[in-house]
Amino acid sequence: MEKSKIVALAPLAGFTESAFRRLARELGADLTWTELTSANFILARGLEGPHFHIFPEERPLRFQLQGSETRLLVKAAEMVIKRLRPEGIDLNAGCPAKKVVKTGSGAALLKDLPKLYEISRALAELSHTYGCNFSVKFRLGFEKDELEKIAETLLKAGVDLLVLHARTAREGFSGRARWERIRDLVKLAGEEAFVFGSGDITSLSELERFFEETGASGALIGRAALSSPWIFKEWRDRRPFKPSLKERLSLLEKLAAYLGVYRGPEETLKVLKLFAPRLLKGVPGKRKILPLALRAERIPEFWAILYRLEEEADANNR
Numbered sequence: 001m002e003k004s005k006i007v008a009l010a011p012l013a014g015f016t017e018s019a020f021r022r023l024a025r026e027l028g029a030d031l032t033w034t035e036l037t038s039a040n041f042i043l044a045r046g047l048e049g050p051h052f053h054i055f056p057e058e059r060p061l062r063f064q065l066q067g068s069e070t071r072l073l074v075k076a077a078e079m080v081i082k083r084l085r086p087e088g089i090d091l092n093a094g095c096p097a098k099k100v101v102k103t104g105s106g107a108a109l110l111k112d113l114p115k116l117y118e119i120s121r122a123l124a125e126l127s128h129t130y131g132c133n134f135s136v137k138f139r140l141g142f143e144k145d146e147l148e149k150i151a152e153t154l155l156k157a158g159v160d161l162l163v164l165h166a167r168t169a170r171e172g173f174s175g176r177a178r179w180e181r182i183r184d185l186v187k188l189a190g191e192e193a194f195v196f197g198s199g200d201i202t203s204l205s206e207l208e209r210f211f212e213e214t215g216a217s218g219a220l221i222g223r224a225a226l227s228s229p230w231i232f233k234e235w236r237d238r239r240p241f242k243p244s245l246k247e248r249l250s251l252l253e254k255l256a257a258y259l260g261v262y263r264g265p266e267e268t269l270k271v272l273k274l275f276a277p278r279l280l281k282g283v284p285g286k287r288k289i290l291p292l293a294l295r296a297e298r299i300p301e302f303w304a305i306l307y308r309l310e311e312e313a314d315a316n317n318r
Protein backbone atom coordinates (compact mmCIF):
# COMPACT_ATOMS: atom_id res chain seq x y z
CA MET A 1 0.00 0.00 0.00
CA GLU A 2 1.35 3.41 -0.98
CA LYS A 3 2.16 5.53 2.04
CA SER A 4 1.24 8.76 0.30
CA LYS A 5 -2.51 8.17 0.12
CA ILE A 6 -4.57 10.91 1.78
CA VAL A 7 -7.33 10.09 4.24
CA ALA A 8 -9.54 13.08 4.96
CA LEU A 9 -12.42 13.95 7.24
CA ALA A 10 -15.40 14.48 4.89
CA PRO A 11 -17.56 17.59 5.19
CA LEU A 12 -20.57 16.75 7.40
CA ALA A 13 -22.94 19.68 7.90
CA GLY A 14 -23.71 20.15 11.59
CA PHE A 15 -20.70 18.13 12.76
CA THR A 16 -17.39 18.97 11.12
CA GLU A 17 -16.85 22.25 12.89
CA SER A 18 -13.47 23.39 14.11
CA ALA A 19 -13.34 21.27 17.30
CA PHE A 20 -14.12 18.00 15.57
CA ARG A 21 -11.78 18.78 12.71
CA ARG A 22 -9.01 19.34 15.24
CA LEU A 23 -9.79 16.05 16.97
CA ALA A 24 -9.77 14.19 13.63
CA ARG A 25 -6.39 15.66 12.71
CA GLU A 26 -4.99 14.75 16.09
CA LEU A 27 -6.17 11.17 15.60
CA GLY A 28 -4.46 10.98 12.21
CA ALA A 29 -6.67 12.51 9.47
CA ASP A 30 -4.40 13.98 6.80
CA LEU A 31 -6.83 16.70 5.77
CA THR A 32 -10.07 18.29 6.97
CA TRP A 33 -13.01 19.92 5.26
CA THR A 34 -15.50 22.56 6.32
CA GLU A 35 -19.17 21.87 5.77
CA LEU A 36 -20.89 23.72 2.95
CA THR A 37 -21.37 27.46 3.47
CA SER A 38 -23.37 29.50 1.02
CA ALA A 39 -21.70 32.37 -0.78
CA ASN A 40 -24.79 34.49 -0.10
CA PHE A 41 -24.47 33.87 3.64
CA ILE A 42 -20.84 34.95 3.64
CA LEU A 43 -21.54 38.07 1.60
CA ALA A 44 -24.46 39.06 3.82
CA ARG A 45 -23.02 38.17 7.24
CA GLY A 46 -19.23 38.15 6.87
CA LEU A 47 -16.86 35.60 8.34
CA GLU A 48 -17.54 36.09 12.03
CA GLY A 49 -18.73 33.50 14.51
CA PRO A 50 -17.99 29.91 15.56
CA HIS A 51 -18.72 28.59 12.09
CA PHE A 52 -15.54 30.27 10.82
CA HIS A 53 -13.21 29.43 13.67
CA ILE A 54 -10.08 27.56 12.57
CA PHE A 55 -7.36 26.12 14.83
CA PRO A 56 -3.89 25.91 13.27
CA GLU A 57 -3.86 22.23 14.30
CA GLU A 58 -6.73 21.34 11.97
CA ARG A 59 -4.88 22.35 8.81
CA PRO A 60 -4.54 21.47 5.97
CA LEU A 61 -8.13 22.49 5.48
CA ARG A 62 -10.42 22.76 2.49
CA PHE A 63 -13.18 25.36 2.69
CA GLN A 64 -16.38 24.31 0.94
CA LEU A 65 -18.61 26.87 -0.77
CA GLN A 66 -22.12 26.47 -2.05
CA GLY A 67 -23.81 28.73 -4.56
CA SER A 68 -25.13 29.10 -8.08
CA GLU A 69 -23.90 32.51 -9.23
CA THR A 70 -20.35 32.79 -10.46
CA ARG A 71 -19.86 36.41 -9.45
CA LEU A 72 -21.06 35.87 -5.89
CA LEU A 73 -19.09 32.66 -5.45
CA VAL A 74 -15.90 34.34 -6.63
CA LYS A 75 -16.46 37.27 -4.27
CA ALA A 76 -17.11 34.99 -1.30
CA ALA A 77 -14.16 32.75 -2.17
CA GLU A 78 -11.85 35.74 -2.29
CA MET A 79 -12.99 36.84 1.16
CA VAL A 80 -12.45 33.34 2.51
CA ILE A 81 -9.00 33.00 0.98
CA LYS A 82 -7.80 36.38 2.20
CA ARG A 83 -9.21 36.06 5.69
CA LEU A 84 -9.13 32.35 6.58
CA ARG A 85 -6.28 31.20 4.33
CA PRO A 86 -7.53 27.67 3.72
CA GLU A 87 -5.16 25.36 1.86
CA GLY A 88 -7.91 24.65 -0.65
CA ILE A 89 -11.26 25.91 -1.90
CA ASP A 90 -13.95 23.35 -2.68
CA LEU A 91 -17.22 23.78 -4.57
CA ASN A 92 -20.21 21.74 -3.45
CA ALA A 93 -21.85 20.13 -6.48
CA GLY A 94 -23.27 17.15 -4.66
CA CYS A 95 -25.67 18.20 -1.92
CA PRO A 96 -29.11 16.73 -2.73
CA ALA A 97 -31.02 18.57 0.06
CA LYS A 98 -34.18 20.23 -1.28
CA LYS A 99 -33.42 23.64 0.24
CA VAL A 100 -30.02 23.67 -1.52
CA VAL A 101 -31.11 22.22 -4.86
CA LYS A 102 -34.04 24.61 -5.22
CA THR A 103 -31.60 27.54 -5.28
CA GLY A 104 -29.81 25.97 -8.27
CA SER A 105 -26.75 25.05 -6.17
CA GLY A 106 -25.34 21.81 -4.72
CA ALA A 107 -26.22 18.82 -6.88
CA ALA A 108 -28.45 21.04 -9.08
CA LEU A 109 -25.21 22.22 -10.76
CA LEU A 110 -24.93 18.72 -12.26
CA LYS A 111 -28.07 19.47 -14.29
CA ASP A 112 -26.48 22.54 -15.88
CA LEU A 113 -22.99 21.64 -17.06
CA PRO A 114 -22.27 24.96 -18.84
CA LYS A 115 -22.90 26.72 -15.52
CA LEU A 116 -20.83 24.17 -13.62
CA TYR A 117 -18.03 24.85 -16.10
CA GLU A 118 -18.29 28.63 -15.76
CA ILE A 119 -18.27 28.55 -11.96
CA SER A 120 -15.48 25.97 -11.73
CA ARG A 121 -13.28 27.82 -14.16
CA ALA A 122 -13.71 31.13 -12.36
CA LEU A 123 -13.05 29.58 -8.93
CA ALA A 124 -10.04 27.63 -10.21
CA GLU A 125 -8.54 30.81 -11.67
CA LEU A 126 -9.16 32.79 -8.49
CA SER A 127 -7.75 30.03 -6.25
CA HIS A 128 -4.62 29.70 -8.38
CA THR A 129 -4.03 33.45 -8.22
CA TYR A 130 -3.71 33.07 -4.45
CA GLY A 131 -1.68 29.84 -4.55
CA CYS A 132 -4.64 27.79 -3.32
CA ASN A 133 -5.80 24.65 -5.04
CA PHE A 134 -9.36 24.08 -6.16
CA SER A 135 -11.63 21.06 -5.97
CA VAL A 136 -15.21 20.16 -6.75
CA LYS A 137 -17.06 17.60 -4.64
CA PHE A 138 -19.81 16.05 -6.70
CA ARG A 139 -21.97 13.01 -7.33
CA LEU A 140 -22.31 10.69 -10.33
CA GLY A 141 -25.14 12.82 -11.71
CA PHE A 142 -28.45 14.24 -10.62
CA GLU A 143 -31.06 11.75 -11.88
CA LYS A 144 -28.73 9.35 -13.64
CA ASP A 145 -25.04 8.52 -13.83
CA GLU A 146 -23.39 11.00 -16.19
CA LEU A 147 -19.89 10.76 -14.79
CA GLU A 148 -18.04 10.98 -18.11
CA LYS A 149 -19.72 14.28 -19.13
CA ILE A 150 -19.24 15.80 -15.69
CA ALA A 151 -15.58 14.76 -15.48
CA GLU A 152 -14.89 16.24 -18.93
CA THR A 153 -16.51 19.53 -17.84
CA LEU A 154 -14.49 19.77 -14.63
CA LEU A 155 -11.18 18.80 -16.23
CA LYS A 156 -11.69 21.38 -18.98
CA ALA A 157 -12.35 24.00 -16.28
CA GLY A 158 -8.94 23.37 -14.68
CA VAL A 159 -10.10 21.74 -11.42
CA ASP A 160 -7.09 20.36 -9.48
CA LEU A 161 -8.90 17.74 -7.43
CA LEU A 162 -12.07 15.80 -8.26
CA VAL A 163 -13.93 14.47 -5.23
CA LEU A 164 -16.62 11.94 -6.04
CA HIS A 165 -19.33 10.63 -3.74
CA ALA A 166 -20.19 7.70 -5.96
CA ARG A 167 -23.99 7.88 -5.93
CA THR A 168 -26.44 10.03 -7.89
CA ALA A 169 -28.20 12.88 -6.09
CA ARG A 170 -31.51 11.08 -6.60
CA GLU A 171 -30.17 8.09 -4.67
CA GLY A 172 -29.45 10.19 -1.59
CA PHE A 173 -27.67 7.76 0.72
CA SER A 174 -29.44 4.59 -0.47
CA GLY A 175 -27.74 1.53 -1.95
CA ARG A 176 -23.97 1.19 -2.06
CA ALA A 177 -21.51 3.80 -3.32
CA ARG A 178 -20.15 2.56 -6.66
CA TRP A 179 -16.41 2.49 -6.09
CA GLU A 180 -15.87 1.11 -9.59
CA ARG A 181 -16.95 4.53 -10.89
CA ILE A 182 -14.25 6.14 -8.75
CA ARG A 183 -11.79 3.82 -10.51
CA ASP A 184 -13.24 5.00 -13.86
CA LEU A 185 -12.78 8.62 -12.79
CA VAL A 186 -9.14 7.98 -11.88
CA LYS A 187 -8.63 6.74 -15.46
CA LEU A 188 -10.49 9.70 -16.96
CA ALA A 189 -8.50 12.21 -14.92
CA GLY A 190 -5.13 10.65 -15.81
CA GLU A 191 -2.38 13.13 -14.98
CA GLU A 192 -4.71 16.13 -15.23
CA ALA A 193 -6.23 16.06 -11.74
CA PHE A 194 -6.15 14.15 -8.46
CA VAL A 195 -9.14 12.02 -7.53
CA PHE A 196 -10.51 11.46 -4.03
CA GLY A 197 -13.46 9.17 -3.40
CA SER A 198 -16.24 9.14 -0.84
CA GLY A 199 -18.94 6.72 0.21
CA ASP A 200 -19.35 3.84 2.64
CA ILE A 201 -15.81 3.53 3.99
CA THR A 202 -16.33 2.40 7.58
CA SER A 203 -13.25 0.45 8.67
CA LEU A 204 -9.52 0.08 8.18
CA SER A 205 -9.98 -3.00 6.00
CA GLU A 206 -12.47 -1.14 3.80
CA LEU A 207 -10.07 1.79 3.48
CA GLU A 208 -7.37 -0.59 2.28
CA ARG A 209 -9.79 -2.27 -0.14
CA PHE A 210 -10.99 1.17 -1.34
CA PHE A 211 -7.46 2.21 -2.33
CA GLU A 212 -6.73 -1.15 -3.94
CA GLU A 213 -9.94 -1.16 -5.98
CA THR A 214 -10.04 2.49 -7.05
CA GLY A 215 -6.45 3.68 -7.34
CA ALA A 216 -7.67 7.04 -5.97
CA SER A 217 -5.19 9.43 -4.35
CA GLY A 218 -7.43 10.02 -1.36
CA ALA A 219 -10.44 8.82 0.58
CA LEU A 220 -12.99 10.78 2.60
CA ILE A 221 -14.44 9.34 5.78
CA GLY A 222 -17.87 10.75 6.58
CA ARG A 223 -20.44 9.05 8.79
CA ALA A 224 -17.99 6.50 10.17
CA ALA A 225 -15.82 9.30 11.52
CA LEU A 226 -18.65 10.37 13.84
CA SER A 227 -18.97 7.02 15.60
CA SER A 228 -15.36 5.88 15.23
CA PRO A 229 -13.03 8.82 14.68
CA TRP A 230 -10.16 6.49 15.64
CA ILE A 231 -10.47 5.12 12.09
CA PHE A 232 -7.86 7.82 11.31
CA LYS A 233 -5.54 6.43 13.96
CA GLU A 234 -6.12 2.92 12.60
CA TRP A 235 -5.08 4.14 9.17
CA ARG A 236 -2.03 5.95 10.52
CA ASP A 237 -0.89 2.91 12.53
CA ARG A 238 -2.14 0.38 9.97
CA ARG A 239 -3.76 -1.69 12.67
CA PRO A 240 -7.22 -1.97 14.20
CA PHE A 241 -7.93 -0.10 17.44
CA LYS A 242 -10.66 -0.81 19.98
CA PRO A 243 -11.02 2.14 22.35
CA SER A 244 -11.97 1.51 25.97
CA LEU A 245 -14.87 3.39 27.52
CA LYS A 246 -12.33 5.64 29.24
CA GLU A 247 -10.74 6.47 25.89
CA ARG A 248 -14.10 7.27 24.32
CA LEU A 249 -15.02 9.55 27.20
CA SER A 250 -11.67 11.27 27.04
CA LEU A 251 -12.19 11.97 23.31
CA LEU A 252 -15.49 13.59 24.19
CA GLU A 253 -13.76 15.61 26.90
CA LYS A 254 -11.14 16.77 24.44
CA LEU A 255 -13.91 17.81 22.07
CA ALA A 256 -15.49 19.79 24.91
CA ALA A 257 -12.20 21.56 25.62
CA TYR A 258 -11.72 22.48 21.95
CA LEU A 259 -15.34 23.67 21.67
CA GLY A 260 -14.94 25.78 24.80
CA VAL A 261 -12.31 27.90 23.06
CA TYR A 262 -14.81 29.45 20.67
CA ARG A 263 -18.27 28.52 22.00
CA GLY A 264 -19.96 29.42 25.27
CA PRO A 265 -20.97 26.67 27.75
CA GLU A 266 -24.57 26.38 26.52
CA GLU A 267 -23.56 25.97 22.90
CA THR A 268 -20.74 23.61 23.85
CA LEU A 269 -23.23 21.39 25.68
CA LYS A 270 -25.53 21.40 22.65
CA VAL A 271 -22.73 20.20 20.37
CA LEU A 272 -21.57 17.59 22.90
CA LYS A 273 -25.10 16.20 22.93
CA LEU A 274 -24.85 15.68 19.17
CA PHE A 275 -21.60 13.75 19.44
CA ALA A 276 -22.16 11.73 22.63
CA PRO A 277 -24.67 9.22 21.17
CA ARG A 278 -22.36 8.58 18.25
CA LEU A 279 -19.06 8.32 20.10
CA LEU A 280 -20.62 6.01 22.68
CA LYS A 281 -22.23 3.69 20.13
CA GLY A 282 -22.31 0.13 21.45
CA VAL A 283 -21.16 1.02 24.99
CA PRO A 284 -22.89 -1.10 27.69
CA GLY A 285 -25.28 0.94 29.82
CA LYS A 286 -25.65 3.62 27.15
CA ARG A 287 -29.39 3.00 26.72
CA LYS A 288 -30.06 3.69 30.35
CA ILE A 289 -27.64 6.53 30.97
CA LEU A 290 -27.39 8.50 27.74
CA PRO A 291 -31.01 9.78 27.71
CA LEU A 292 -30.40 11.22 31.18
CA ALA A 293 -27.19 12.91 30.04
CA LEU A 294 -29.00 14.36 27.03
CA ARG A 295 -31.42 16.06 29.41
CA ALA A 296 -28.63 17.71 31.43
CA GLU A 297 -28.84 21.49 31.51
CA ARG A 298 -25.26 22.18 32.55
CA ILE A 299 -21.93 20.73 31.49
CA PRO A 300 -20.87 19.43 34.97
CA GLU A 301 -24.21 17.60 35.26
CA PHE A 302 -23.69 16.11 31.77
CA TRP A 303 -20.30 14.67 32.77
CA ALA A 304 -21.50 13.44 36.16
CA ILE A 305 -24.22 11.41 34.44
CA LEU A 306 -21.98 10.12 31.64
CA TYR A 307 -19.31 8.97 34.07
CA ARG A 308 -21.90 6.67 35.58
CA LEU A 309 -21.22 4.57 32.48
CA GLU A 310 -17.91 3.63 34.10
CA GLU A 311 -19.67 2.49 37.25
CA GLU A 312 -22.03 0.41 35.08
CA ALA A 313 -19.06 -1.15 33.31
CA ASP A 314 -17.36 -1.92 36.64
CA ALA A 315 -20.57 -3.49 37.97
CA ASN A 316 -20.85 -5.62 34.80
CA ASN A 317 -17.27 -6.81 35.15
CA ARG A 318 -17.65 -7.79 38.78
Ligand SMILES: Cc1cc2nc3c(=O)[nH]c(=O)nc-3n(C[C@H](O)[C@H](O)[C@H](O)COP(=O)(O)O)c2cc1C
Nearest residue numbers: 010011012013035036165198199200201221222223
Ligand atom coordinates in the same frame (compact mmCIF):
# COMPACT_ATOMS: atom_id res chain seq x y z
C1 LIG B 1 -25.00 14.63 8.13
C2 LIG B 1 -24.26 14.78 6.82
C3 LIG B 1 -23.87 16.04 6.39
C4 LIG B 1 -23.17 16.19 5.18
N1 LIG B 1 -22.77 17.45 4.81
C5 LIG B 1 -22.05 17.61 3.67
C6 LIG B 1 -21.57 18.89 3.29
O1 LIG B 1 -21.75 19.90 3.98
N2 LIG B 1 -20.87 18.97 2.12
C7 LIG B 1 -20.61 17.86 1.33
O2 LIG B 1 -19.97 17.98 0.29
N3 LIG B 1 -21.04 16.65 1.69
C8 LIG B 1 -21.73 16.48 2.83
N4 LIG B 1 -22.13 15.23 3.20
C9 LIG B 1 -21.70 14.06 2.40
C10 LIG B 1 -20.41 13.45 2.98
O3 LIG B 1 -19.33 14.35 2.89
C11 LIG B 1 -20.02 12.14 2.27
O4 LIG B 1 -19.69 12.40 0.92
C12 LIG B 1 -21.14 11.11 2.34
O5 LIG B 1 -21.69 11.04 3.65
C13 LIG B 1 -20.67 9.70 1.95
O6 LIG B 1 -19.60 9.29 2.73
P1 LIG B 1 -19.78 8.32 4.04
O7 LIG B 1 -20.43 7.06 3.56
O8 LIG B 1 -18.35 8.11 4.49
O9 LIG B 1 -20.62 9.04 5.02
C14 LIG B 1 -22.86 15.06 4.37
C15 LIG B 1 -23.28 13.80 4.80
C16 LIG B 1 -23.95 13.64 6.01
C17 LIG B 1 -24.36 12.25 6.45
